[in-house]
Amino acid sequence: MDIRELSISGSFEITPVQRADSRGVFLEWYRHDLLEGSVGHSLNLRQANTSVSKKGVVRGIHFADLPPGQAKYVTVTSGAVVDFVVDIRLGSPTFGTWDSVVLDTVDRRAIYIGEGLGHCFVALEDDSTVSYLVTDTFNASREHGINPLDAAIGLRFPDEAGELLLSPKDLDAPSLADAAEAGLLPRFEDVQRWYSDLDERQR
Numbered sequence: 001m002d003i004r005e006l007s008i009s010g011s012f013e014i015t016p017v018q019r020a021d022s023r024g025v026f027l028e029w030y031r032h033d034l035l036e037g038s039v040g041h042s043l044n045l046r047q048a049n050t051s052v053s054k055k056g057v058v059r060g061i062h063f064a065d066l067p068p069g070q071a072k073y074v075t076v077t078s079g080a081v082v083d084f085v086v087d088i089r090l091g092s093p094t095f096g097t098w099d100s101v102v103l104d105t106v107d108r109r110a111i112y113i114g115e116g117l118g119h120c121f122v123a124l125e126d127d128s129t130v131s132y133l134v135t136d137t138f139n140a141s142r143e144h145g146i147n148p149l150d151a152a153i154g155l156r157f158p159d160e161a162g163e164l165l166l167s168p169k170d171l172d173a174p175s176l177a178d179a180a181e182a183g184l185l186p187r188f189e190d191v192q193r194w195y196s197d198l199d200e201r202q203r
Contacts, residue, residue, distance in 0.1 A: 001031060003038045006099040009092075010114030010195065011085040012038055013101045014073075018108060029075050029110055030133065039112065041198040043071060049132040053081070053123035056162045058148050058170065060120025061086050065142040066186045067194055069115025071135040079128030080104035083111050084155055086118035088146065088176065091188035096176060098155060103130070116191035120148050122161045144184050145173035152176055 002015040014035070016027040036042040051059065061084070064070040074083060086098045101111045103121075113119050121130065148155055148166065153176055157164060179185050 001028060001034060003034060005038065006085060006101070006111075008085050008087045008094055008097065008099050008117065010117055010191070011099065012112040014110040014112060016108055016110075027108055029108065030073060035073070035112060036202075039114070040195065041202045043073065043133065044135050045133050047134045047137045049134065051130050051132075053079075053128050053130070054165065055123055055126045055128070057123045057128075057165045058120065058157070059167075060084070060170065061088075061118040061146040061148050061153075061173070062120070063088060063116070063118045063144055063146075063186075064136065064139070065144070066116050066191060068136050069186070069191075069194065071115050072113045072119055073110060073133040074103065074113065074119075074121075075108070075110040075131055076103040076105065077129045077131055078105065079123065079125040081121040081123050081128050081130060082158060082161070083121040083130075084119070085111065085113050086120065086146070086153060086155075088118045088179070088185050089116050089188040089191050090180060090185050092191075095188070096153060098153060114191075115194060116186040118146060120155065122157050122164065124158065124160050144179070145170055146176055146179050147171065147173045150175045
């Protein structure tokens with residue numbers, strides 16, 4: 001597989017090698033050792049999630065308190081989404097910016113989103129099925145959101161998504177500026193220290 005770091009440090013696009021024959025296709029969609037070579041540590045996987053979304057559904061921007069945060073390894077098993085990683089780390093050189101990867105059943109890519117980063121996606125087709133491997137179990141008291149329509153972030157949702165559908169929770173989530181003022185956002189230096197700690201534990 002090919003692993004490429006995105007413009008937001010701590011996030012990576014993973015493109016698997018697909019082997020096709022008359023029976024169909026085989027691929028490795030997750031390899032802990034290859035990912036570790038890029039990230040610096042392997043993932044201590046604690047939970048696996050699946051969501052199924054109608055066309056136009058937006059989920060996010062979501063993140064978890066650090067430590068321990070929640071790193072995510074995300075792929076699509078049906079349909080297609082545009083998956084966004086948002087830098088919400090106060091003091092980061094790329095704070096407030098984002099990058100994206102199309103996840104579909106053509107290239108069958110995955111995206112890795114490290115702890116301390118925001119995650120969001122929009123479904124481009126009905127019944128788009130997204131599967132996540134995550135490094136911590138869900139804890140509602142430590143989970144937060146930022147409004148994905150915040151103009152200061154400026155996520156660009158493709159026209160093919162059609163009318164956007166958001167949950168009341170995501171619509172009511174604070175802007176990036178309000179989340180910062182409320183003390184919800186992680187600090188870049190703390191996130192980097194956490195990454196270093198994870199690297200050291202596995203050496």
